[in-house]
Amino acid sequence: MKPSTVWGPRVLSVLRIVLGxxxxxxxxxxxxxxxxxxxxxxxxxxxxxxxxxxxxxxxxTLLVLGLFTRPVAFILSGEMAAAYFIEHLPHSFFPILNEGDLAVSLCFTFLYLAFAGGGPWSLDAFLRVETPLQPDVSRA
Structure with missing residues (x-):
């Protein structure tokens, strides 16, 4: 197995935990x-x-636990977008000038988690709540 196949999902879990x-x-x-x-x-x-x-x-808290990762990350992505537009954008268009780089980074990273899920080290995976975006047709 390639290292990315083994470590990619694990690093996804680490990313989720650290962001949480x-x-x-x-x-x-x-x-x-x-x-x-x-x-x-x-x-x-x-x-x-x-x-x-x-x-x-x-x-x-939910992100650290990896519980309801996809909907929580989607909501948090929206919160960070709102934070950027409400608090930072009025000062300047550029994140480096309006100090909104963290809000932008979190917004898009949370959006990624909304699609990628919580990874193998999550309660979602443990409880089998996490579902793939595409159905597994190999079992049919």
Whole structure:
């Protein structure tokens, strides 16, 4: 077997877990103040940032676990697109100038996960929730 065949799916799982942890830290910082980020002090839970924090907390946790990966990643992709257009685009078109490069990167990586799934190291795979995009006709 080629190394990409063996390691590709495993690295997909690692990517999902790391992205989930990155997103989870934003949710924790916004909603619970840990880690402490000055920008998120006195944040109201029902503000735009607070609601984004709820998506990040729940979505990040589900991504780390690999549970409902495809729909969660699709929703988070939309959240990151909204974050870019609402928070960053008004300052400049270019992500390098408006500090929106993380939002753009996360948006498209989450979109990739929405199609690729959570990989073999996920609860989706364990529970057989994850289905291929194309039916397996070899078993017919």
């Amino acid at each position: 942890l990155v997103l989870l830290q934003y949710g924790l910082a916004k909603l619970f103040g840990w880690p402490a980020v000055e920008m998120f002090e006195n944040l109201k839970w029902l503000s735009l940032f607070g609601i984004a924090g709820m998506f990040e907390l729940v979505g990040g």
